[in-house]
Amino acid sequence: MIFGRIKPLDQILAAAEQKSLHRTLGWFQLTLFGIGCVIGAGIFVLTAAGAQKAGPGLILAFAVAGAICVVAALCYAEIAAMVPVAGSAYTYTYTVMGEFLAWTVGWALVLEYAVAASAVAVSWSGYFTGTILEQYLGIDLPPFLKTAPLALGGSEGGFINLPAVVISLIVTGLLMVGTSESARVNAVLVTIKLVALTAFIALTIPASQSAHFSPFLPAGVFGGLGSGVGVVGAAATMFFAYVGFDAVSTAAEETKNPQRNVPIGLIASLLICTVFYMLVAAGAVGAIGGQPIMGANGVPLTTGSVELARQCAMPAYADALVCSNEALAHVLREIGFGAVGNMLGTAAFIALPSVILVLLFGQTRIFFVMSRDGLLPDALSRVHHKWKTPHVVTAITGGAVAFAAAFLPVGQLVDIANAGTLYAFMMVAIAVMLLRRRDPHRKRSFRTPALWFVGPATVIGCIFLFVNLPYEAMLVLPIWGAIGLVIYYAYGYRKSHLGRGVVEVVTLEEDTPELP
Template identity: 75%
Template sequence: MLFGRIKPLDAILNVAAKKSLPRTLGAFQLMLFGIGCVIGTGIFVLTAAGAQKAGPGLMLAFAIAGAICIVAALCYAEIAAMIPVSGSAYTYTYATMGELLAWTVGWALILEYAVAASAVSVGWSGYFAGTILNEFLGIQLPAWLAAGPLILGGAPGGFINLPALVIALLVTWLLVLGTRESALFNTVLVAIKVTALTVFLVLTLPEIEMQRFNPLLPAGVFGGFGSGIGAVGAAATIFFAYVGFDAVSTAAEETKNPQRNVPIGLVGSLLFCTVFYILVAAGAIGSIGGQPIMGPDGIPFPAGSEELARQCALPQYAGMLVCSDEALAHVLREIGYSGIGNMLGIAAFVALPSVILVLLFAQTRIFFVMSRDGLLPEGLSKVHPKWNTPYIVTYITGAVVAVGAAFLPVGQLADISNGGTLYAFMMVAIAVMILRRTAPGVKRHFRTPALWLVGPATILGCIFLFLNLPFLAMLVLPIWAAIGLVIYFAYSRGNSRLGRGIVEVVDDVEGDETAIPLGER
C-alpha cells in the first residue's frame, strides 16, 4: 500500500522513555527560551522587505503572522511532548500518516532550513558591509562583491554576495568541528538582541509622526493570491520572523506541570514577540517613513525584484527604509543616532551567525535521520571519526546554503523558506488530530485546548499564508516536492529500512538507535 508504511508509535515511545529527563523548567524559563529562539533574523533583516509589501500595514502583518503561529504552537506542544524524539515534523508524520507523506515533510524541511540559513547569511552580510566595513572601517565593498546579480533580484552591478558566502562556509566548518551553542552563550545573545531592540524602541517611539502612517494600507490588506503584496502578503514573508518557537515545544518533557507551563511559555513568548515586533515596526515607520516604492500601475514593486533594485539606486530613494540592507540601524542613523545605530548593527552582526548555526544544525539533523531510516543513501549519515559529526551531509548542506546566499536576495529566500515551514506546520496539526483518534490512550503531558478549533485554524492559516506568498515562491515547493517524489520512488522506497522489515528509531546524531524486527513488535 502506498500509504501503509507507518512507523509504530510504540517503538518511538520506547526510545523516548529511555531518554526521559528531569522536569526542571517553569513557565517563565520557557518564555525566555521562546523569546530567545524567535527574536532574530526576521526583525533585523526583513523589516525593509515587509514595508515594501505593506507600508505601515507591516504592523498588521506582524499580528496576522503571530496569530497563526500561536495556534500552530499549541499543536506542536502536544505532539512534541508525546513523541519527544529527533526528526520534528518528519518523525511525527512517519508515526501517523506513513512513510510517503513523512518523506514529503522531511524533504520540505531540508529545503526550509537550508534556504533559511541562506537568508540569514544574506541578512548578516548587510550588517557586516554597512556597519562593520562602511561605518567603522570606512571601507566601501565593491558593488560586484556585495550582492547577487540584478537578474536574480540583486543590486545593480552586483555579481556575488561575498560576505554571505564566507559566513555560510565558516559556520559550516564550525559545525563539522562539532561546535554547538552553550547555554551561557545563548543567554548572552538573547540579552544582546532584546537590549538592542529595546534601545531602538526608546529612541524611535518619541520620534513618531502620525502623518507617516498615511496611507496605512497603501497596497490594501489583501493584495491577491500569489501577489505577495498587501498586509497579508507581508505577513507571509515576515512569518519568517517567528520561526523557532517550536523549540519551546521540544522542552515539554523537561517542564514542571506541562499542562499549565507549556501553553504559558509558548503563547506568552509569541505574544511578547508579536507586541515587540509591532512596536519596532511602528518606531521604524513612524520615525522615518515606510511607504513602499510604487510602480507605474500604483502597485508596489516586488521586494527583492530587479525593478525595486533599480529604483533604490536612484538618489531620491537611497535613504528610504525599504531600500536598506540593515533596516533598524539605518533608521537610527536617519534620526541622528548614528553611534547607537552602529551598535545595533554590531548586535546583529554578532548574533546572526548563531542563527545560521542553529538552522544548519537542524537541517543536517533532519537529513541525518532520513538517511539512517534508509530514505537517503546511508553514506550521507557517515560520522567523522575524530569530530563525531555527520560531516558529509554538513558539507553538502553548507555548499548549497553558501551558493544560495551568494546569489539571491534575502526577501526571496525568506519567501521560499516559508513555503516549506508552512507545509510542515500544517502536517503537524493534522498529525495531532489523527493521534487523538488512533492513540487516545497514550499519555499526553500537554493537550492542545479546543483542538477541534485550533487544528483546523492552523491548517487553514498555513494554507492562507502560503497562497499569499509571491507566485514564484509558491512554485518552488511543488517543484521541490516533485523532485523529491522522483527520488523517493527511484531510491528511497526500495531502500527504506521500514520497508525491509526493520523499525529503527534514531534519537541522537551520535548514533543512539533502537532496531526492532517487525515480527517482534
C-alpha cells in the first residue's frame, strides 16, 4: 500500500524536541521579518506581465493574491510549528498522507524553485541589459543574445538570453563552492529594495493621470478558465510576488505567545506588502499608462507570445509599460527621472542574484531530503569533501535553471512556477485539516483559527488561482508530475527507506547543507 507508507509523526516530533528554540520574537519582529521575506523579486519581475494581463486591474490582482496568501499562511503556521523539520511541505505530506502524495509534492516543489530561479534570472537580465549596459556603458546587446526565442520568434531575431544564462551559472558556482552570503548582507539588500520601491511610489503617484486608468478592467475580472488574463488571471501570476511568506510561518516555534503573535505577524506583513504592491502598480500605470495590447479577438495577447513581441517591436508600443523588460526603471525614465530610474535598475541588478541564490538553495534542499529518504539516488545527497555542499544536485539544478532562463520568457516561467507552489500549499492545508481530525489532542504551539473556514478557503483559493493560469502553465504540472511518477515507480518505490523499514528523521540542523 503506497498510501500506507507514512513517516511516524511521533519519531519526527521526538527528534524535533531535541532542539529547543528560545521564544524571542514578538508580533513586530515577525511583521518586519515577513516584509523582508516577501518583498523581493516579484515586484521587479512582474509589473509589465501583470499589466498585459489585466491593465490597471493589476491593482486588484495584488489584493486577490494577497488574500489567498493570508489563509494559506495561517494553515502553514500550524503544521510548521508542530513539525519543525527539514523538507517543508514535502515532509508534512509524508507524515500525514503518505509517501506517494509526498513524492508528488516534493516533485512539484522541485519545479517551483527551479523555474522561479529561472524567472528571476530573466528579470535580472532585463535590468542588466537595460540599465547597466545601455544606460551606463552605452552597449546595446543584439536582440538575439538577450531575448528568448519563444519571446520573439525566429523572425524577430531572438535566440538566447545570454545574460540570464551567465547569472544562473555564476550563482550555481557560488552555491557549489560555498561562498558565504551573510544575514547582514541580505538585510542590506532588502533595505535597498525597500528604499528603491518607496522612491518609485513617491515619484510616480504624483505624476499619475486619471485617463491612464480608463478602462480600469480592459480584460474584465474573469478572463475565462485557462486564459490567464483578467484580474484573476493576473492574480494567479502575481502570486509569485508573495513567495516567501511561508518563512514567517516556520518562525512560529521561536515566537512568544504564538497563538496571538503569529496571526498578527502574518496578516500584518502580508497586508503591508499588498498595499505596497498596489501602490507600485498604481504608480506605474498612472504615470505612463498600462493598457494591455489586445489581439484581434479583443483579448490581451499572451505574455511571452510571438505576436506580443512583434507588436512591442513597433514604434507605437516601443515605450509601453507592457513591453518593458525593466518596468519600474523604464517608468521613471519616461516621466523624467532617468537618474533615479537608473538607480532603481541598479538596485534590482544588485539584489536579484541573492533571490536566485535562495531559490536555488531551496530546490537543492528539497532534492537533498528526498534523496535522504531513498526516493532519489544517494549521489544527489553527496556532500563535497572540501566545499561541504551538495555539489552534484546543485550542478544539475543550475544547468536546468540556466537552460530554462535561456529559452523561456519571464511571464511563462512565473506561471509554471506558481502551478507547483499552489499545489504544495493546497496539500499543506489538507494535511493540517486531516491531522486536526486524526490527532486532535496533539500538542500544537499554534492552532490555525477558524480552521473550518481557513482550511477549505486555502484549498479553494489555490485551485481557483490554478485554473486561472494559462492552459500551458496548467498542463506543465501534470506532465511534470507524470515524469515524476515514472521516476518514482522505476526507482523511489523500490529504494524508499521507509518502504524497506528504515525510518530516518532529519531535523533542520542535522546533516542538512547550510545556506552558504
